[in-house]
Amino acid sequence: MKVKFHLVRLVLISFGIFVSSLLVSQNAPITTAGSGSVCPGGTISIPLTVTSFNQIAAVSLQLDFNPTLLSYTGYTNLNSSISGCNVNEDLFSPTLHRIMVVWSDVNPIDLANGSKLVDLNFTLLSGSPVVSFNNIANGGGNCEYAGATANPLNDSPTATYYINATVTNTGAGAAGSISGSASVDQGQTGVAYSVPAVTNATSYTWAYSGTGATIHGTSNNVTIDFAANATSGNLTVSGTNNCGNGTVSANYPITVNTITFYNLSVKIFLEGPFNGTDMEAALNTNNLISLAQPYNTPPWNYAGTESVAAIPTGVVDWVLVELRDATLPANATPSTTLSGWPKAMFLKQDGSIVNTNGSQPSVGLPVISNNLYVVIRHRNHIAVMSATGMVLVTNTYSFDFSTSVSQAFGAGAGYKEIETGVFGMVAGDSDSDSEISVLDFSEWATDFGNTGIYFTSDIDADGEVSVLDFSKWATNFGIAHSILGNQTPALIKSQIPEQN
Secondary structure, eight states, rough: OOHHHHHHHHHHHHOOOOSSOOOSSOOOOOOOOOOOOEEOOOOOOEEEEEESSEEEEEEEEEEETTTTTEEEEEEOOOGGGGTTOEEEEEETTTTTTEEEEEEEOOOOOOOOEEEEEEEEEEEOOOOOEEEOOOOOOTTOOOEEEEESSOOOOOOOOOHEEOOOOOOOOOOOOOOOOOOSSSSTTTTTTEEEEEEEOOOOOSSSEEEESSEEEEEEEESSSEEEEEEETTTOOOEEEEEETTTTEEOOOOEEEEEEEEEEEEEEEOOOOTTTTOOOOSSSOOOHTTTOSSOOOOOTTTTTTOOOOOSSSSSOTTTTEEEEEEEEESSGGGGGGGGGGGGTTTTEEEEEESSBBEEETTTTEEEOOOOOEEEEEEEETTTTEEEBBBSSSSSSEEEEEEEEEEGOOOBTTTTTTTTTEEEETTTEOBOOOOOOOSSSOHHHHHHHHHHTTBOOOOOTTTTTTTSSSOHHHHHHHHHHHHHHOOOOSSSOOOGGGSSSSSOO
């Protein structure tokens, strides 16, 4: 309870000390409750230090705190000059406790500036609470000092004389709401999720209650790959630092749509490396093929991350494969491309297209509303699209471009017979604008003589730019056919010089 200084005065009078009823001109000491930082659940000592503690005969301090945020565990390091001081905790309400620090003596004392009266010890429960001197709220001026005459000393304005303590919570704050796709397909990869930055977080702990989800990243922005057998679940996240994890976010439900997986069987030949029976793999043999998909530049601008540590045996080169869902081939425009496509894959010597691991592609497809058309692009051949829908037998979508010129959309435009009875993609489109033109010749001329290279001007894919590549270009000069998509439109005929 509050100490009444008239009780102190009675003690001093008994020792013959004159007591004035007026406030003396002497100022009270400046008392500081030291602020500090601590993890949630950690302990912290708040020192009470003083400045200008001169000829003080009595002390009455009251400090308020919220017991739902801080738990008082006692005091330590009481200054020996105020031995006999009473330090007690009073419980006023569920949200207000008060610590009383009371001392008096007939002999006034001096303490050096910065001296500590006592350490008040707490455990941080939550938040960043304040331990405040009770000098205005909850009853008014309940902090006082008395000097040698036992009169209360001047402590106005009180904010100057009593400095409150703030306990800074260094733990990670509570995570906010997660943003991202609430509905995904089995087999879908690179799905982005994020949460607003969490206070004090140095890392983030993400968790998914379903199965088959691989989370990439430990920041507030991550991507998730959903496996072919992934299930629905709840996504959560919490910020973390050296204090541990903060409050976990609310559940973010993700529905994983069941997708049917099919094998994809496509056969196609490139005219450039075709040797009469199959295709040469000279680029592969000489370790010239890029380990990462090469279609990330104009005109394709494909952002896929396909890459390998080594090119599988028998691979001729990378190709870019796209699937379109339409009623007719003429309607199979880029707008009908299936979500998640195109994809970079490998073309083998026998004309088969395989995954980056060298096996037959297994692709997850949503329900096909109409017909499934396949588009094939290569670095220096005119792109083609199937003239009819792919054939579905059991669990495999198939299409063989090599059997007829009519297999390619466009009634043979931009497609040709490369050997008797064998049909393939037209070589020489080094700039991938769907036309064999002088622009392709210009690339060849610029690169002529280079060896050990992986250039689009190497039309026959043997690792060097030579007259053999020029021959392929000259044979096909003027051929054009555009299926649109990730490339510029074909040049119009007026831009092509007439052949002499």
